[in-house]
Amino acid sequence: MDHEAETHRTDLMTITRYVLNEQSRHPESRGDFTILLSHIVLGCKFVCSAVSKAGLAKLIGLAGETNVQGEEQKKLDVLSNEVFVKALISSGRTCILVSEEDEEATFVDPSLRGKYCVVFDPLDGSSNIDCGVSIGTIFGVYMVKDKDNVTLDEVLQPGKNMLAAGYCMYGSSCTLVLSTGSGVNGFTLDPSLGEFILTHPDIKIPKKGKIYSVNEGNAKNWDGPTTKYVEKCKYPKDGASPKSLRYIGSMVADVHRTLLYGGIFLYPADKKSPNGKLRVLYEVFPMSFLMEQAGGQAFTGKQRALDLVPTKIHQRSPIFLGSYDEVEEIKGLYAAEENTA
Numbered sequence: 315m316d317h318e319a320e321t322h323r324t325d326l327m328t329i330t331r332y333v334l335n336e337q338s339r340h341p342e343s344r345g346d347f348t349i350l351l352s353h354i355v356l357g358c359k360f361v362c363s364a365v366s367k368a369g370l371a372k373l374i375g376l377a378g379e380t381n382v383q384g385e386e387q388k389k390l391d392v393l394s395n396e397v398f399v400k401a402l403i404s405s406g407r408t409c410i411l412v413s414e415e416d417e418e419a420t421f422v423d424p425s426l427r428g429k430y431c432v433v434f435d436p437l438d439g440s441s442n443i444d445c446g447v448s449i450g451t452i453f454g455v456y457m458v459k460d461k462d463n464v465t466l467d468e469v470l471q472p473g474k475n476m477l478a479a480g481y482c483m484y485g486s487s488c489t490l491v492l493s494t495g496s497g498v499n500g501f502t503l504d505p506s507l508g509e510f511i512l513t514h515p516d517i518k519i520p521k522k523g524k525i526y527s528v529n530e531g532n533a534k535n536w537d538g539p540t541t542k543y544v545e546k547c548k549y550p551k552d553g554a555s556p557k558s559l560r561y562i563g564s565m566v567a568d569v570h571r572t573l574l575y576g577g578i579f580l581y582p583a584d585k586k587s588p589n590g591k592l593r594v595l596y597e598v599f600p601m602s603f604l605m606e607q608a609g610g611q612a613f614t615g616k617q618r619a620l621d622l623v624p625t626k627i628h629q630r631s632p633i634f635l636g637s638y639d640e641v642e643e644i645k646g647l648y649a650a651e652e653n654t655a
């Protein structure tokens with residue numbers, strides 16, 4: 315009998331146990347982050363269950379229509395947002411919430427306030443729901459100095475100031491990838507236990523990659539460096555093999571594959587969208603944080619993504635993230651263009 319394998323199978327590292335272990339390395343910690351995370355995890359479990367029933371739900375009524383009880387069915391992204399907002403507020407550990415679904419930031423009532431700000435996209439890639447493609451929740455966490463005196467500036471901070479970031483992917487399995495600033499770990503939901511179990515410890519992105527991931531339908535509007543980079547992926551001049559293209563159109567799924575297999579994910583600026591499409595606070599920053607923590611890089615076309623200082627909560631930015639060497643190449647192409655300008 316393989317005793318080591320048996321030990322791994324019976325000594326389960328749940329996400330709560332993992333964060334409690336981390337907490338014990340900070341004697342000043344009072345468990346607030348663990349409590350916050352358990353509420354984020356609850357939201358993820360709810361969305362996971364709702365997403366897995368999305369196809370079935372169609373049998374009893376389409377979103378936006380009334381169901382058999384005569385109640386209006388909420389769209390999955392609206393429902394997910396409500397669940398996350400309520401879970402985060404009831405944790406008693408948050409003071410400002412910024413959600414992709416809400417135009418304004420939510421300032422938590424002083425009686426329920428804690429020291430964390432959470433920025434999140436409750437259901438990213440929602441246009442993929444109806445065809446059963448992987449979608450996800452993305453989140454980032456900041457800490458305030460004084461919870462009794464908070465302004466929007468607490469969330470208009472560069473991504474490098476985030477305390478933690480992560481995403482949960484609702485795919486063939488439900489996987490939560492988290493960084494609290496010391497590496498990246500992946501946890502898979504065991505549906506029979508209802509627990510996220512550590513399945514991908516200390517994720518490191520390969521230094522180079524063979525896959526590029528971009529919406530090539532926008533190519534006619536790209537800038538010079540993006541066009542040159544993608545051209546090189548397809549027609550390498552150094553005798554290397556061309557790279558493979560993979561694009562799901564759901565950021566969590568595209569970034570998850572990039573993190574595990576290496577390569578690059580691009581959502582560049584183009585003539586029609588000079589700031590790209592993806593949102594800084596709850597798409598670009600959390601994913602850039604994870605990439606850097608896994609040994610990769612994230613670049614906006616002008617600067618390190620995590621150095622960007624947002625001025626609006628729903629601001630967008632171009633983004634190139636992934637394997638260290640691939641992003642280095644993009645940086646080189648932008649630098650070259652700047653030198654010839």
Ligand code: AFP
Pocket residue numbers: 437438439440441442529563564565566568591592
């Ligand atoms: P939806 O939530 O509207 O499906 O958008 C998803 C997303 O924000 C992100 O998850 C994808 O990476 C990106 O948009 C895909 O955008 P394109 O459809 O323009 O390629």
